[in-house]
Amino acid sequence: MITTLEPGATPAAKVPFRFTVPEQLHEVDFAEPADARMRRALEQWPAALRGLTPQQAVHLALTQEMSLAKLREEGAVYVGQIFARSDHDPARVTTGQLAIMVKPADLRAEQPLAAIAGGLTVRGEPREIGYADFPAGEGLVVGEEVTVSLPFTPLGRRTPVTHRMRQAQIVFAFPDKRRLAILSVSTEDLADWQAYLAILNGVAKSVSFDPPAPPSSITNQLG
Numbered sequence: 001m002i003t004t005l006e007p008g009a010t011p012a013a014k015v016p017f018r019f020t021v022p023e024q025l026h027e028v029d030f031a032e033p034a035d036a037r038m039r040r041a042l043e044q045w046p047a048a049l050r051g052l053t054p055q056q057a058v059h060l061a062l063t064q065e066m067s068l069a070k071l072r073e074e075g076a077v078y079v080g081q082i083f084a085r086s087d088h089d090p091a092r093v094t095t096g097q098l099a100i101m102v103k104p105a106d107l108r109a110e111q112p113l114a115a116i117a118g119g120l121t122v123r124g125e126p127r128e129i130g131y132a133d134f135p136a137g138e139g140l141v142v143g144e145e146v147t148v149s150l151p152f153t154p155l156g157r158r159t160p161v162t163h164r165m166r167q168a169q170i171v172f173a174f175p176d177k178r179r180l181a182i183l184s185v186s187t188e189d190l191a192d193w194q195a196y197l198a199i200l201n202g203v204a205k206s207v208s209f210d211p212p213a214p215p216s217s218i219t220n221q222l223g
Contacts, residue, residue, distance in 0.1 A: 017102065017174070017181060020206035022199060025080030025098055030072065034065055067097060067186075075101045082199070088191040096187030096196050098203065107177040113140040116171065116180075132170070136207040140171040166190055168197060170204045181207065 021027075028037070038061045042054075064081065071079055078100040086094040109115040117129050117140055128143040145166050167186035174181060185200040187193065 016209065016211050018206075018208045018210075018212070019078075019100060019183075019203055021078070021080055021098065021203055024084065025082060025199075028064075028068060028079040028081060030068075030076075030079075034068075038062075038065060064097075071099050071101070075103045077102050082187070082196070086189065086192050087195055092189075094187070094189040094192045094195075096185060096189065096192075098199060099184045099186075100203075101180075101182040101184070103180045103182065104178060105173075105180045107173050107180075112173045112177065113138060113171065116140060132204075134170075134172075134204050134207065136172055136204075136209055139204060140169075142169045142171070143167070164188070166193060168200055170200060172204075172207060172209075175209050183207070 042057050042061055068079060076099050078098075080098045082094070082096040082098065084094055086092040088094075105112075107115075113131065120127065120129055120142060126145060128141075130141045132139050132141050143166075145164055147162050147164060165186050165188050167184060169182055169184045172181040172183075173179075183200060183204055185196045187196050189196075
């Protein structure tokens, strides 16, 4: 699926932002009420994956809603859920999330990604920071493990629960130097981490800030 944010689709947009996501991702509809989304998830997930317990389904639905609320505050323009059998262990369910965010930024530095990397470096935190080249340009790559807190237990009891999640981000600077595009993948399933990184890398390779090429004339097509 190809998604395009055309000029004017976001505040201060001057250039299009295009990316492609794999078919196995299930896009989240931000316009859908949270209670309807959770109700549908609790109905569909156990049927889609045999062996998924009601406790696991509730845990996944609550985790999803907490994550979505945070991502919307952070400027998410796309969120896709990954929900499948583990490649590492087919008897186990693996779940993860791909999010794409657009954030305003003042990128006046000659090397804006290096400046951002400097701000992310915190002594004592297990955060990996590096760079990689993609068709859309250089990307800042960040990997870390974070603690996620939920106000409920998997059975819905009002008791705070914390768990560890691994996430990786690829950050691109928009050509107008006024925004950042942040691609992020996250999961609790460390055994399947390489599969999630492959999804993130594939989406990053599809990113483009160029307008779509105009259709060629029939003369060129027949030539």
